[in-house]
Amino acid sequence: MRIEARPVAAIETTGIFDFILGKLFAIVATVLFYMKLLGY
Amino acid sequence: MTGKTRVELFPLHVKQDANQFIVGRPATGSYVALSDGALAATELLSGGRTVQDTKAALARGRPVPALRLRPLIETLLATGLVKSVDGVPLPEPLPPRRYHLSVLKQRHVAWLFSRFAAVGYAVLVSLAIGIVLGEPGYLPRAADARVVPGPIMNLAIVWAVSTMAMVAHELAHLIAATYLGVRASFGLSNRLFFAVAQTDLTDLWLVDRRRRYIAYAAGMANDILLASAAVVALWLHDQGLLPLPYPLYGTLRLAVLVLLLGVLWQFNFYLRTDVYYLIANFTGCRNLSQDAAAYLKRIFSRLAGRRAPSPLAGVPEQERRFVRAFAVIMLVGTGGVIAVGAAFLVGLLHLLLNGDGPLLGSAGSPALQGRPASLFPVIASLGLTCCWVAYGVAAKRRKRPRVSYRLRAPEDL
Numbered sequence: 001m002r003i004e005a006r007p008v009a010a011i012e013t014t015g016i017f018d019f020i021l022g023k024l025f026a027i028v029a030t031v032l033f034y035m036k037l038l039g040y
Numbered sequence: 041m042t043g044k045t046r047v048e049l050f051p052l053h054v055k056q057d058a059n060q061f062i063v064g065r066p067a068t069g070s071y072v073a074l075s076d077g078a079l080a081a082t083e084l085l086s087g088g089r090t091v092q093d094t095k096a097a098l099a100r101g102r103p104v105p106a107l108r109l110r111p112l113i114e115t116l117l118a119t120g121l122v123k124s125v126d127g128v129p130l131p132e133p134l135p136p137r138r139y140h141l142s143v144l145k146q147r148h149v150a151w152l153f154s155r156f157a158a159v160g161y162a163v164l165v166s167l168a169i170g171i172v173l174g175e176p177g178y179l180p181r182a183a184d185a186r187v188v189p190g191p192i193m194n195l196a197i198v199w200a201v202s203t204m205a206m207v208a209h210e211l212a213h214l215i216a217a218t219y220l221g222v223r224a225s226f227g228l229s230n231r232l233f234f235a236v237a238q239t240d241l242t243d244l245w246l247v248d249r250r251r252r253y254i255a256y257a258a259g260m261a262n263d264i265l266l267a268s269a270a271v272v273a274l275w276l277h278d279q280g281l282l283p284l285p286y287p288l289y290g291t292l293r294l295a296v297l298v299l300l301l302g303v304l305w306q307f308n309f310y311l312r313t314d315v316y317y318l319i320a321n322f323t324g325c326r327n328l329s330q331d332a333a334a335y336l337k338r339i340f341s342r343l344a345g346r347r348a349p350s351p352l353a354g355v356p357e358q359e360r361r362f363v364r365a366f367a368v369i370m371l372v373g374t375g376g377v378i379a380v381g382a383a384f385l386v387g388l389l390h391l392l393l394n395g396d397g398p399l400l401g402s403a404g405s406p407a408l409q410g411r412p413a414s415l416f417p418v419i420a421s422l423g424l425t426c427c428w429v430a431y432g433v434a435a436k437r438r439k440r441p442r443v444s445y446r447l448r449a450p451e452d453l
Contacts, residue, residue: 001076001077001080001098001102001107002075002076002077002078003075003077003078003081003107003108003109003111003112004060004073004074004075004077004078004111004354005072005073005074005075005078005111005112005115005116006072006073006115006326006327006354006355007070007071007072007073007115007118007119007327008062008064008071008072008073008245008326008327009326009327009329009330010069010240010242011240011241011242011244011245011317012227012229012238012239012240012241012242012312013210013213013238013239013241013255013256013259013313013314013317014229014231014236014237014238014239014306014312014313014314015205015206015209015210015236015237015238015239015259015302016206016234016235016236016302016305017202017203017206017235017236017237017428
């Protein structure tokens with residue numbers, strides 16, 4: 001007979017906020033900046 | 041604690057899951073996975089037997105050498121499932137949960153999951169796919185993020201659309217959970233530096249594993265349905281069948297972009313997104329992320345010359361393979377996203393310090409004195425994200441166990 005016990009994790013599904021300005025624009029700005037830095 | 045100790049447990053819910061049992065307490069959202077022997081021991085203990093009597097009852101008629109209940113009792117204590125020991129009530133280690141929208145009942149939402157509704161969803165998504173295939177111009181573009189020229193008004197529109205999309209996404213999870221017969225709650229949190237809303241669906245452990253997919257996928261299904269509806273509305277407008285004033289037309293294009301990027305973001309599954317839960321459910325790993333994190337921590341400890349016990353000691357071999365693979369993905373994914381975030385911050389800092397001029401096209405009016413106006417939305421977004429993430433971290437700390445128990449026993453239990 002096995003006596004095994006393990007806690008199981010909470011289930012927390014997610015929805016992201018502000019993907020566009022926070023992340024996409026930020027990435028675009030970063031890419032443009034590094035392109036400028038490299039002389040393109 | 042001795043062999044004569046009686047351990048009183050809270051009323052527990054039990055659900056068979058593969059070859060184990062999920063036992064838990066929805067009031068605090070604490071659940072444990074028990075083997076058949078551990079479940080039998082738990083039932084005997086909750087029936088009022090002493091530890092000694094429980095061991096004797098389990099061993100009756102069978103040779104059970106070195107039967108130990110200590111690890112089980114420690115787990116029950118740590119997860120807040122023990123109400124009292126020898127009649128002495130124990131302080132609650134976990135705060136009580138609050139559910140949201142409890143007025144919503146299964147009968148209110150069942151129609152959304154009917155075959156009739158499923159046919160409607162399939163027709164809507166097929167229409168949108170057909171429109172996009174026929175005219176790729178309906179695919180979202182980065183330019184759709186700009187609805188109006190003024191950066192502040194545009195930021196307000198983007199945040200309004202993002203908020204509505206996020207609320208609809210979380211509501212879809214809650215509605216699906218209600219359909220499956222469990223309750224849920226909303227909260228704000230973070231995944232690394234991403235600001236997220238989350239729905240606590242922990243009570244899904246009491247639902248059949250196959251049916252849990254419905255609740256996990258509901259958010260993304262909702263996003264795809266709303267994006268499809270928006271594409272169809274845009275197409276109807278362009279055919280002259282649905283009059284839409286420009287701001288609304290542009291806002292719908294923005295909504296398609298926000299919703300579909302939100303779905304794409306879910307594939308960062310190393311951050312415990314919805315896709316992560318689909319994968320974890322498919323593989324049957326109940327602690328995939330936590331085990332992978334513990335596994336990585338142990339590797340780093342060993343690299344630093346410290347000895348650490350194996351965190352996968354009680355994990356079945358098949359599950360261990362998934363945990364190891366997930367640990368690699370977690371390490372690479374997290375490293376990658378941190379690198380992108382760091383590159384962004386360095387770039388933004390340079391722009392701010394040097395006042396290089398607007399990089400993201402012309403801006404309406406200067407929003408910040410002496411700063412590129414078009415950077416204002418990015419900075420405002422960054423500020424909001426920082427506050428949100430700080431709140432998320434504080435909220436996680438509040439949810440940590442308030443009490444930790446250390447079991448002391450003169451004999452081996």
